[in-house]
Amino acid sequence: MAPETKARGFVGELVDLVGAVTRAMRVTLINLFRKPVTVHYPDVTREYPDRFRGVLALVYDKETGEEACIGCRLCEYICPPQVIKVEMLKAEKRNYAKTFTLELYACEFCELCVQVCPTDAIIMMKSFDVATADRRELLFDKDRLHAVGLQFEPSWATGNLLRDMQSPPKAAKTEGAHGKAGGSE
């Protein structure tokens, strides 16, 4: 809607002004009677979407009940701000993580650690309610991470689910989607 040209004369301009003023005031008046969009957090909990990237947690294996983390340190290597530090503990059947520290105050919540975990050990939860007055409380050690894993509801994303979503289907030769692979794994 192009603006009117200036050669409208005084009365014409005045009429435009009055029209514009009433239109603008009508919009605010309409919004006066709309329901406010405020959500009364924390009295009302917000419904988080399935894929919400909340605080990180370590989980136990569903069948055996043991810790799922095998201390492989893949999450430590991929973390861009390098907030994860893991020490591996070798045992006969499988490896464990001796220590696992995650500095949540520097975490970017990019979900890359979840993406690479081979055993779906580290996941994100549907909550971010860890506000505290002392930053040291956000330096999660392994026990705290396991506790968080039991405290909140987990998000949808786990390592295997993400990788299955991204990997091209094996037998698909449809669109020539497999170009020249530039590198190895």
Place this chain on the structure above:
Amino acid sequence: MPDMPAPLYYFIVAFVVLNAVIGMVTYVTLLERKFAARMQSRIGPYRVGPHGLLQPIADALKLMMKEDVVPTLADRSVYNLAPIVFLVPCMLIFATIPFAPGLGVADLNIGILFFLAVSAMEIVGLFMAGWGSNNKYALLSAMRAVNQIISYDLPFIFAALVPVVLAGSLRLSDIAAAQAGFWPWLLPHWFIFYPVIGQLAFIAYIVTTLAAENRVPFDILEAESELVAGFRVEYSGMKFALIQLGEYAHAIGTSFLGALLFLGAWSGPGPAWLGAFWFLLKAMLVFLIITWIRWSFVRIRVDQILAISWKLMLPASLLLLMGSAAWVAWRSAGGA
């Protein structure tokens, strides 16, 4: 009138009115915040007290407890006096407003002249604040203030004089009394309902009030996003509270005046003692209209503000005044 010495009587009345005004000012800030919030799809203050009713108290306590910081290079006497010089005229205008027939501090026979003259004196306090702060932003804002308020005082006076001409008296209670009664079709005899002249004068009054009080769209004075609070930028704590008090008191004062001049003050259904209540309601209505305009428009530049004032508002209000004078002359001379 009870038989106590007149100075004591007036002192008590003034004390009551002053406290009532200050109380009203604090709660009007809450009203504005909640009204503005609803227009913006949100809820205003909500948690302090039920539905935010204790929010103004909390704000007042906070301002009283704040540290009083005075810039080193500020002109001390000017800087410290400015809030008071700004506040006093804004409070003084309530002296002439009759809240109900016979209920007012001083019903002067030049009531409206006193109101308009005193309310223009706040510029002095404003400029003192801007100058005394030793701050380029404050100075810029103070210079704009002088420009703007002086330019808009003339149309303000002319628009406010239209009801004076229609009522034939400068005394505020006479103007209010001239609006009692009804016309045919149950239309109250308020000045706003006078064909053409009433509505135009009311619109002119609202526009010039917005400018005289530095409200958007004419708030180039404080221009939050450019000058960051303008002339108030160096004030904190109680001095800031005084300046805020003065601004809102002036806003309510002009709302009361607008309700009195155009909306018939205390005339309303019900017994006579309910008149003060209707007056308050009408004043709040005028205030809400001003608030509604404030939250709907972006501000305009200072040269455009001045252009509007001198090229549009002054001729328009002058024409209105002359038109209403001509109509009154025609009515008293010949016609009905």
Place this chain on the structure above:
Amino acid sequence: MTDPEARKVIELGYGGSERLTMNMGPQHPSAHGVFRAILTLEGETVAAVDAVIGYLHRCHEKLGESLTYTQYPSIASKTDYVAAMTSELAYVRAAEIVGKFEVPKRAQYLRVLVAELQRIASHCLWLGTWCLDMGGALGGGATVFLYCIRERETVLDLFEALVGARLLYGFHQVGGTRYDLPAGWTEKCRKTVDTIDQRINEYEDMLEGNAFFLVRTQGVGVISRELAQEVGISGPLIRGSGVAYDVRRAEPYSSYEDFDFKVPVETAGDCYARYRVRMQEFRESIKIVRQALDGLPEGPISSRPGVKSVGQVRVGKGEGYARVEGARGEVGCYLVADGGAKPYRMKWRGASFSNLAVLPHIIPGHKVADVVAIMGSVDPVFGEVDR
């Protein structure tokens, strides 16, 4: 070798009255981030502008050398954090161009979908903050701001359902995207886009034809066509000055040639023209989103396996430049790869960085109040400027 001509601050002729140097400092409600403009004032008129940037420098280009191709896309969002999807897209496309990776059709359509949704969200923020600057934090500007944020929140809710994050996503990866659409997302998307379409009518009602708004924006900050092409601005700035340059048309990427949309161009070159360009871009983006939803093909969302280790993506020796049409202009990423898992050198062309170069040419001569209007219509985001 510094060129004194190029570094000279452009000043108007000395008018005779006293000049005041005022700092619109890095902390300022309408600095759009951290931006310092040293204004030389003559009364209310600006005689010169000296722009100082660098307050938000976070060494992105060095980070690009120390992080691998799997890690950096999450960081790339932080350059233009308001329009994060297009920022990531520039980097990922650069890696794909140099490494000659194919992107499946579905991933291309998904990229277009999120890029256009991101453009809608970014323009919502632009409109809100611009009106906030012009109208004041206590006034009509705040009203428009809150309406725009209300609409932007609905788009961010869509992103949250898709990715899990509201502002900085990590949605793209080399070879495609990381996430696919969840169930029920397309219906939500259509509803959101319909609501926004309707609400934009309300904003136009409030602003267009409004004499206050017109008088603040028309004739203010005029960028002539020659100046636009000389200085090297892009995006809505150059399209508001009459040059029909849009990367989506000039060099179509990611299947943009499949979509039917107009590129809005205005000739006046003032703030109002740029406003009109962006408002029309709203509508065009909504059109593209609808077309993308209708025509979304089936198939994989990435041509490479999902990221399993940090050095998974290796890009062979080569260099290349990828450009995308971000919300603010042309965002580019120049990548030099040496065959390893990390780039050898990565350079960002920030759209806002080049756009800010036009300020010293157009601000002198205007009043102080116009400075904020012009800054708002240039719409810088300092993550892009300082990187």
